[in-house]
Amino acid sequence: MVGEGKRKRTIAIEEAVVTTAVVIAGLALQFTLGSFDKAFLAFPVNIIALAALATLLFIKKGKLLTRLSSGSLSVILLTLVLLITLYMGLVPGNKTKISWPFVLIYLMTLINLTAVISLHLKEFSGKRIPFLLNHLGVLILLFAAGLGSADKSRYFMRVNEGAVEWRAEQSGANAQDGLKELPVAISLKNFEIDEYPPKLAIIERSTGEALPKGRALFIPAQESNLAIIDRWSVRVDSIKYLPRYAPAAFVTVESLHNSDTMRGWVSCGNHFQRHKTLDINDNLCVAMTFPEPKSYSSDVIVYTQSGKQRSGTIKVNSPLTVGSWKIYQHSYDTQMGRDSLWSRFELVYDPWFIPALIGIIMMIAGAISLFWKGGAR
Amino acid sequence: MNWSNFIYFAFASLTLWIVGLILLYRIKSLSVGKIFIFAGILLFSVFIAGLWIGQGHPPLRTIGETRLWYSLFIIIVGFFTYLHWEYKWLMGYSILVSAVFIFVNLLKPEIHTTNLMPALRSIWFVPHVTVYILSYAMLGAATIAAFAAMRELRSNTRLIPLVDNLVYIGFGFLMMGMLMGAIWAKEAWGDYWSWDPKEVWAFITATAYLIYIHSRLRGYPLKYNLWLLPVAFILLMITWIGVNYLPAAQGSIHIY
Ligand code: HEM
Numbered sequence: 001m002v003g004e005g006k007r008k009r010t011i012a013i014e015e016a017v018v019t020t021a022v023v024i025a026g027l028a029l030q031f032t033l034g035s036f037d038k039a040f041l042a043f044p045v046n047i048i049a050l051a052a053l054a055t056l057l058f059i060k061k062g063k064l065l066t067r068l069s070s071g072s073l074s075v076i077l078l079t080l081v082l083l084i085t086l087y088m089g090l091v092p093g094n095k096t097k098i099s100w101p102f103v104l105i106y107l108m109t110l111i112n113l114t115a116v117i118s119l120h121l122k123e124f125s126g127k128r129i130p131f132l133l134n135h136l137g138v139l140i141l142l143f144a145a146g147l148g149s150a151d152k153s154r155y156f157m158r159v160n161e162g163a164v165e166w167r168a169e170q171s172g173a174n175a176q177d178g179l180k181e182l183p184v185a186i187s188l189k190n191f192e193i194d195e196y197p198p199k200l201a202i203i204e205r206s207t208g209e210a211l212p213k214g215r216a217l218f219i220p221a222q223e224s225n226l227a228i229i230d231r232w233s234v235r236v237d238s239i240k241y242l243p244r245y246a247p248a249a250f251v252t253v254e255s256l257h258n259s260d261t262m263r264g265w266v267s268c269g270n271h272f273q274r275h276k277t278l279d280i281n282d283n284l285c286v287a288m289t290f291p292e293p294k295s296y297s298s299d300v301i302v303y304t305q306s307g308k309q310r311s312g313t314i315k316v317n318s319p320l321t322v323g324s325w326k327i328y329q330h331s332y333d334t335q336m337g338r339d340s341l342w343s344r345f346e347l348v349y350d351p352w353f354i355p356a357l358i359g360i361i362m363m364i365a366g367a368i369s370l371f372w373k374g375g376a377r
Numbered sequence: 378m379n380w381s382n383f384i385y386f387a388f389a390s391l392t393l394w395i396v397g398l399i400l401l402y403r404i405k406s407l408s409v410g411k412i413f414i415f416a417g418i419l420l421f422s423v424f425i426a427g428l429w430i431g432q433g434h435p436p437l438r439t440i441g442e443t444r445l446w447y448s449l450f451i452i453i454v455g456f457f458t459y460l461h462w463e464y465k466w467l468m469g470y471s472i473l474v475s476a477v478f479i480f481v482n483l484l485k486p487e488i489h490t491t492n493l494m495p496a497l498r499s500i501w502f503v504p505h506v507t508v509y510i511l512s513y514a515m516l517g518a519a520t521i522a523a524f525a526a527m528r529e530l531r532s533n534t535r536l537i538p539l540v541d542n543l544v545y546i547g548f549g550f551l552m553m554g555m556l557m558g559a560i561w562a563k564e565a566w567g568d569y570w571s572w573d574p575k576e577v578w579a580f581i582t583a584t585a586y587l588i589y590i591h592s593r594l595r596g597y598p599l600k601y602n603l604w605l606l607p608v609a610f611i612l613l614m615i616t617w618i619g620v621n622y623l624p625a626a627q628g629s630i631h632i633y
Contacts, residue, residue, distance in 0.1 A: 075592050082584045089577040092624045097572055145570050154567060317565045328567050348567040356569060360556045367556070370549035 012072040019076050022108060026101030035098045041150035049147055056114045061122055069115035077109045106146055113139045130369035137362030140355055148352030155180070155347045156330065159188040164303075168347060182347065184325055189299040191332060191343045195291040197221050198247050198268050200236070202229045202280065203287045211284070221249040221266075221288060231256050234286065237263075244339060246270040251278055251286055271335050290337075298329055298343040314345065324351040378427030380486060386424035387479045393417030394452060394472045401465050414456055414468070421449050437506045440618070441486050446507060448478040450514040458518065462539055470521050501561035509554035513617060515547030516586070516610060523606040530599060541593060544606070548586045555579055574623065578616035585609035 029036075041049075059065060067073075084105065088096040096102055117135050120128050155168035166185035170176055199218035201210040210216035211230045219227040225236045237250045248267035254260070262280055268288040269275030277285040297315040302322050312320045319326045326348045333340035397413030404410065425445060428436045436442040455471025458464065519540055526536035558579075559569040570576060589605040615623075 071591065071595050075588060075595060075597075078584055078588045078591065082581060082588065085577060085581045085584065088572070089574065089581055090623065152568075319564060319567075326563075326567065346567055353563065353569075357560070360559060360569070364553055364556050367549040367552040370545045370552075 012076075015070055015073040015076055019073070019080060019105075019108070022104050023080065023101050026099070026104045029100040033100075035095050036100050036103045038098055038150050041147045043151050046147040046150060050143065053110060053114050053143075056111070057118045057121065059118070061119065065115055065118060068111055069119050070112070071116075073108075073112050074116070077105060077112055080105050081109065106142070110139065110142060110146075113142070130366060130372075133362045133369060134366035137359045137366050139359070141359030141363065144352040144356035144359060148355065149350075151352060152348070152350045154349070155182060156344060157182070157186060157347055158342055158344045159186050159298075159300075160342045161188050161191055163188065166303075171346065183305040184322060184327075184347065185303045186327065186345060187301045187303070188343055189301065191296070191298050191340055193296040193332070193338045193340070194294045195338065196294050197239070198249075198291040199289045200234060200249065200251065200266060200286055201289070202232065202234070202284055203277075205283050205285060218289065221247065228256070232280065244272050246273055246275070247288070247291060248276070249288065253278065253280055253286060270337055271339075296329060296332060296343075298345070300327075302327065324353070325349050326353075378424065378431040380428070382427070383424065384483060386420060387483065390417040390421040390424075391472075391476055391479065393420065394475070398465070398469055398472055401468065411456075411460075414452070418449070418452055418456065421452070425449065435503050437503060441482055443506065443510055444478045444482050446510045447514060448475045448482070450507075450511050451475050451478075451517065454511070454514045454518055458539075458543070464539070466525070467518060467522070471518065474517065501557050501564070505554055505557045505561055508550050508557065512547045512550030512554060513613060515543050515550060516606075516613060519543035519547055520606050520610040523603045527600075527603050530603075534599065537599065540603070540606070544586060544589060548583075548590065551583055551586065555583060575616065575620050578612070578620050582609065582613045582616050585612050 056065070056068070084096060084099075084102050088094060113135055117132065117139060120131055120135075154171045156171050157165055157168035159165040164185055164187040166181055167179040168182050169179055197220045200221050201216060201218045203210055204213075210218070217227065217229050219225055219229075219234060219236075221236055221239055223236055223239055227234050233254045233256060235252045235254075237252055239247060239249045241247050246267050246269050248265050251264065251266050253262045260280075262278055264278040265276055266278050266286050266288050267273070267276045268290050275288070277287045279285045295315055297313050299311075299313050300320070301309060301311040302320060303309050304322060308322070310320065310322055314320050314327055314329045316329050319328045321327075328346040328348065330344045330346040332343050393413050394417040397410045397417065400410030400413060401407055425436065428445075436445060451471045452475050455468045459468040522536055522540045522543060526534070526540050529536070558576075562571070563569040585605065586609050589602065589609060592602055592605070
């Protein structure tokens with residue numbers, strides 16, 4: 001077994017030399033050509049790369065496959081990935097993810113993974129299913145998230161209530177200016193906001209700070225809410241919501257030390273109406289915060305070029321899927337708040353999302369197999 | 378129920394756990410000690426459930442709230458590992474760590490109840506965060522077990538199966554947390570992976586544990602392999618708590 005150990009060690013050295021050479025080549029490319037241009041990987045290049053990788057699954061077991069699938073190579077590659085991502089996580093504003101060394105190590109990892117999967121597939125048995133779930137899953141996900149993501153594009157589209165829109169502006173890192181016609185169109189039937197009740201606080205005018213200082217207390221403006229803030233009791237007698245107007249609360253403030261009592265309307269104001277505070281004394285007043293949105297949603301109909309039509313409601317966290325497109329609720333006219341007359345959507349085109357999802361689901365199953373099997377061998 | 382009740386539940390649970398631990402060490406019949414520890418777990422869970430109902434949303438949003446779950450899960454992990462492997466010291470360690478987190482929450486409660494922003498109102502939110510915290514608890518236990526294993530490495534390797542088991546299970550939860558986060562991100566932000574600082578560090582952490590798993594499979598010397606675990610755990614703590622303080626992380630979409 002001594003000979004075996006020695007052989008293993010020389011192979012690990014070979015792998016270390018090869019990966020070092022790749023990293024140095026990556027650095028050289030980085031300094032001569034600059035960052036890797038991801039657009040290069042867009043269709044059809046990624047499909048060709050996929051076919052090339054897939055041939056590894058079919059070649060016969062032999063020296064090449066054994067070398068490419070080496071477990072020591074995996075450990076070295078994972079260590080390099082760790083070091084590169086550490087740089088990514090520590091140095092602000094870097095472009096590591098599109099640097100040549102990272103791209104090359106990423107590709108080597110894909111090859112290493114494919115080769116080891118190829119070996120395991122050749123001796124397939126039920127016992128290998130956990131291995132395949134983990135490794136095929138991570139391979140598919142890494143491929144889709146890496147080479148596949150070159151096909152992805154994102155757009156912003158602003159649609160007025162009652163109108164149909166098919167033009168959008170590109171978003172993201174290398175977006176071009178101007179509007180572009182998309183193969184999907186959106187008609188906005190209705191936009192709606194659901195808000196949390198606004199909050200009341202006692203504010204010191206000279207500093208703008210809320211009382212008690214350091215641990216400010218905000219009370220929700222809901223009918224018959226009562227709170228003691230510093231030396232005052234604050235009660236909400238009634239609250240009024242009218243279309244177009246900002247929410248307003250009728251508030252009673254009583255001093256806990258003397259018989260001072262103040263009553264009046266307090267409102268946060270909006271685009272249509274000024275805000276209103278209730279004075280307690282020269283320096284203190286009761287003020288209302290803007291209501292925070294709880295959820296907002298758009299009722300839409302989506303049309304595609306091929307004549308398909310889908311209607312639905314788009315909310316934050318609940319996009320509408322049409323083919324390879326997902327349409328997200330992005331924003332609205334915050335100046336107008338609940339009266340916003342338009343809704344802004346983000347449209348994301350990602351033909352590789354389904355493969356990525358398959359990889360993710362396989363890996364979740366693989367993770368569960370880790371609990372089941374454990375690490376004791 | 379709200380945070381002002383925490384102190385009573387915390388001290389009551391801690392007392393049950395500590396008394397339970399002493400009983401485990403002192404008394405021949407172990408079941409009394411186990412019942413005490415279990416009762417403490419139940420009591421602590423009642424507080425979390427009450428807080429959840431009282432706030433109207435799961436207490437998972439602030440750092441203080443995730444510490445609350447960690448305090449509970451580390452005890453649950455310690456308890457079940459104890460039931461399986463009978464390591465009393467692991468139970469004791471879990472109680473110590475839990476107590477530290479409880480005291481941090483009592484002394485520096487970063488727990489301001491705030492409204493949940495729309496992006497957090499998702500079915501993925503609860504499983505994503507709880508599974509992550511569960512994995513932190515497992516991997517924390519693995520780190521301590523690794524130190525214990527290093528100490529007795531000269532004479533025996535009986536703790537190695539425990540270490541590997543904790544790493545596998547902890548890593549399994551870590552992957553599940555990360556993958557559910559990816560699905561959620563696709564639903565909420567349009568991309569399942571965007572190299573956001575928190576994501577970069579989660580990736581670093583997962584890679585570090587993958588290195589441990591694969592270098593164990595290769596059979597590299599245990600002396601070096603075991604050191605990977607404390608290193609990986611430091612990376613994990615940076616992911617959890619440290620990221621917000623890093624210069625590279627300004628403008629992260631993750632609020633904790
Ligand atoms: C989700 C991620 C991963 C998990 C959970 C995982 C887990 C495992 C496990 C449990 C084994 C042992 C399998 C068995 O004997 O049945 C294994 C083997 C292996 N894995 Fe992974 N792995 C992952 C990712 C990777 C990656 C990214 C690579 C490549 C860089 C890789 C390369 C290998 C190799 C080459 C082996 C054979 C190891 C040997 O015999 O030395 N794995 N992996």
